[in-house]
Amino acid sequence: MTSMPEATDSVPPPRRPVSPSSASSASPSSASSPAWLVVALACAGQFLVVLDVSVVNVALPSIRAELGMGAAGLQWVVNAYAISFAGFMLLGGRAGDLYGRKRMFLVGLALFTVASLAGGLARDDWQLLLARAVQGLGAAVLAPATLTIVTAAVPEGAARARAIATWTAVGAGGGAAGGLVGGVLVDLLSWRWVLLINVPVGAVVLAGALARLTESRAGDGRRLDLPGALLVTAGLATLAYGISRTEAEGWTAAAVLVPLAAGLALIALFLAVEARTAAPLMPLGLLRLRPVASANTAMFLTGSAMFCMWxxxxxxxxxxxGYTPLGAGLALMPSSLAIVLGSKLAPRLMRTAGARTVAALGALVAAAGFGWQSTMTADGAYLTAIMLPGVLMMLGAGLSATPLAALATSGAAPGEAGLVSGLVNTSRTMGGSLGLAVLSTVAAARTDGRPTPEALTEGYALAFRTGTGVLLAAAALMLVWLPRRPATGAPVAEASSATEGSRTPVK
Known part of the structure; x- marks a missing residue:
């Protein structure tokens, strides 16, 4: 288990005075609990959220066999969760700011746990997909609260960088451990236990959070933008559906063009609503800030490739x-360790090289791994076909995630902390869900319906070659656009106030 950072390790830099309306958010949420315990509980919630993005992967063949799902249906076992997660993430972040981070942590975790139980007991494919979508909604409420609780518990500076690195490492470890955990459960019990295991774990974390977390909120009186959340979620889901149909219909068929056009129209309508509403889900002024816009764009691009790796x-x-589910999980264990190592190395490298350099380095290391993986063959040896390229891919993922999260959230005012934290997770997961739809279609087109190991390998290899190009483009963008280091002031707060101050009622 990774060690938790102590809040006393460094002296935080001077900060602007906090207004009375946000005082409760500025004070540490760990007032009655040690910082390490608060960070541990938040990281446990994040671990569960990210684990369920990847834990079902090794169970997909078993799910297909029992529920009779096709290749497109299996993709939606993953994407139903990811799209719901991404689409409601900003709503979850804002809800934490308004109604309390502890409260939203508990609500999100409870919803996630109940949906896991329903998914584990599903008898038809539609029941499983519905449960996965509700799981994603619970995760969207839970995940922003985890990062906000971490940043509120630890003062700004080196200690907070280490806390964010721990949060990143635990979350990354959840994604990485999904293969092993899923493999063990499928081999020893059944695929249903990849979901049912969340029930006892979620109950334990719920009890700990109820007893040890202290409430914090912004208390600025703004309402939730539910129409915005529904529009962006529907837009993402419709786009992903349209992309997934290209495998069977081609890019020019009406069955593809109609959902693609509808998805783009829904996202355009979402932007129009955000520009006009008095309490936007995502204040568009935030995207004028270089750290926020550049880091989230980089998160989107890297997420579109990294999400698909597992x-x-x-x-x-x-x-x-021909590996068993357990064998596949064990084969990816070195990658799991590599992503944790990269996440823990990143803060040390950031102090000397700067966040921008470390983020770009991570993307380049990951691109090297993706390029290597794209040379896979149907009879590849473990060392060169899985282990070494996997280590490079996930080492790079760990190196890039921490500096990007630090840049995206640096300088956020207490009242915007949940919003900006939610935006970080949204960008990464939104990129991942659309990336999976695109790369799955690319792989299926190359396979062309041939179920042989050789044909399947050709499709997987093309997906990794495409991911290599995306990561190289992301690295170039980082070097050109990202600021060198995180801001220590509160530019996010100033930009947000400039865009909202004249139209948002304050209690």
Whole structure:
């Protein structure tokens, strides 16, 4: 288990005075609990959220066999969760600011746990997909609260950077451990336990959070933008559906063009609503800030490739190389350790090289791993076909995630902390869900319906080559656009006030 940072390790830099309306948010949420315990509980919630993005991957062949789902349906077992997660993330972040981070942590975790139980007991494919979508909604409420609780518990500076690194490492470890955990559960019990295992774990974390977390909120009187959340979620889901249909229909068919156009129209309508509402889900003024806009764009691009790694690697191991679910999980263990190592190394490198350099370095290391993985064959040896390229991919992912999160959230006012934290997770997961739809379509087009290991491997390899190009573009963008280091002031607060102050009622 990684050690938790202590709040006394560094002296925070001077900050602007906090207004009375946000005083409760500025004070540490750990007033009655040690910082390490608060960070531990928040990280446990984040671990569960990210674990369920990847834990079902090794169970997909078993799910297909029992519920009779096709390739497109299996993709939606992953994407129903990811799209709901991404689409409601900003709403979850704002809800935490308004109604309390502890309260939203508890609500999100409870919803996530109940949906996990429903998914584990599902008898039809639609029941499983519905449960996965509700899981994603619970995760969207829970995840922003975890990062906000961490940043509120630890003062700004080196100690907070280490706390964010721990949060990143635990979350990354959840994604990485999904393969192993899923493999063990599928082999020893059944695929249903990849969901049912969340029930006892969620109950324990709920009890700990109820007893040890202290409430904090912004208390600025703004309402939730539910229409905005519904529009962006529907837009993402419709876009992903349209992309997934290209495999069977081609890019020029009406069955593809109509949902693509509808998805783009819904997202355009979302932006129009955000520009006009008095209490936007995502104040568009935030995107004028260089740290916020550049870091979230980089998160989107890197997430679109990284999210797909576990999906394709577990399918490759089982469908092409003949690994069991447990064998596939064990095969990816070095990658799991690499992403944790990268997340823990990043803060040290940031102090000397700067956040921008470390983020770009991470993207380049990951691109090298993706390029290597794209040379896979249907009879590849473990060392060169899975382990070494996987280590490079996930080492790079760990190196880039911490500096990007630090840049995106630096200088956020207490009242905007949940919003900006939610935006970080939204960008990464939104990129991942659309990236999975695109790369799955790319892989399926190359496979062309041939179920042989050789044909499947050709499709997976093309997906990794495409991911290599995306990561190289992301690295170039980081070097050109990202600021060198996180801000220590509160530019996010100033920009947000400039865009909202004249139209948002204050209690």
């Amino acid at each position: 999906y394709f690697m577990t399918l490759y191991a089982q469908n092409a190389l």
